[in-house]
Amino acid sequence: MARTSPSLVRRIGLAFSVLFNADLAARLQGLQHEGAQPPAPAAPVPAATAQPVIVRETTPEAALQLLGLLQRDARFVDFVQEDVAAYADADIGAAARVVHEGCRKVLHEHFSIEPVRTESEGSRITLAEGFDASAVRLTGKVVGNAPFTGSLSHRGWRVTETRLPKLADSHDARIVAQAEVEL
Numbered sequence: 001m002a003r004t005s006p007s008l009v010r011r012i013g014l015a016f017s018v019l020f021n022a023d024l025a026a027r028l029q030g031l032q033h034e035g036a037q038p039p040a041p042a043a044p045v046p047a048a049t050a051q052p053v054i055v056r057e058t059t060p061e062a063a064l065q066l067l068g069l070l071q072r073d074a075r076f077v078d079f080v081q082e083d084v085a086a087y088a089d090a091d092i093g094a095a096a097r098v099v100h101e102g103c104r105k106v107l108h109e110h111f112s113i114e115p116v117r118t119e120s121e122g123s124r125i126t127l128a129e130g131f132d133a134s135a136v137r138l139t140g141k142v143v144g145n146a147p148f149t150g151s152l153s154h155r156g157w158r159v160t161e162t163r164l165p166k167l168a169d170s171h172d173a174r175i176v177a178q179a180e181v182e183l
Contacts, residue, residue: 064174068177073103074100120152124149138150
């Protein structure tokens with residue numbers, strides 16, 4: 001069966017899906033080339049350098065608050081929840097521009113963000129032994145131990161400061177957009 005290219009609307013929806021789902025992003029990265037196999041698991045970390053994994057429970061309030069801010073300033077939830085199949089690509093593009101501007105405003109207002117790596121994408125870099133595996137993900141054919149030399153396909157992003165507003169105890173963060181009733 002022949003594949004057809006997804007419409008602009010579908011690509012925007014997929015982009016948001018990848019943005020908020022790290023597992024999906026990793027699978028997609030492994031399938032970038034037609035017929036490619038999913039990436040092989042990373043080589044095990046030698047026991048001498050392995051750090052114990054500490055699992056901690058998180059609460060959803062900050063994520064819900066961010067989703068609420070994205071809805072307020074970018075109508076993000078409205079856009080993603082809308083079935084846009086019937087709309088023309090030009091209409092979707094115009095809506096995407098508004099959503100993009102609002103999302104960008106929220107990021108700039110509430111976060112300071114910097115690249116994880118300062119090199120240009122596409123540059124050849126070498127990762128020395130002991131590199132921060134939480135900040136750099138190895139993809140492709142990962143064999144052996146550091147140092148690793150490869151091409152930087154994405155510089156990554158790191159949040160250096162978060163400025164989310166304080167919430168009143170009575171605020172229900174699960175309501176990311178109130179229903180509106182016009183009288």
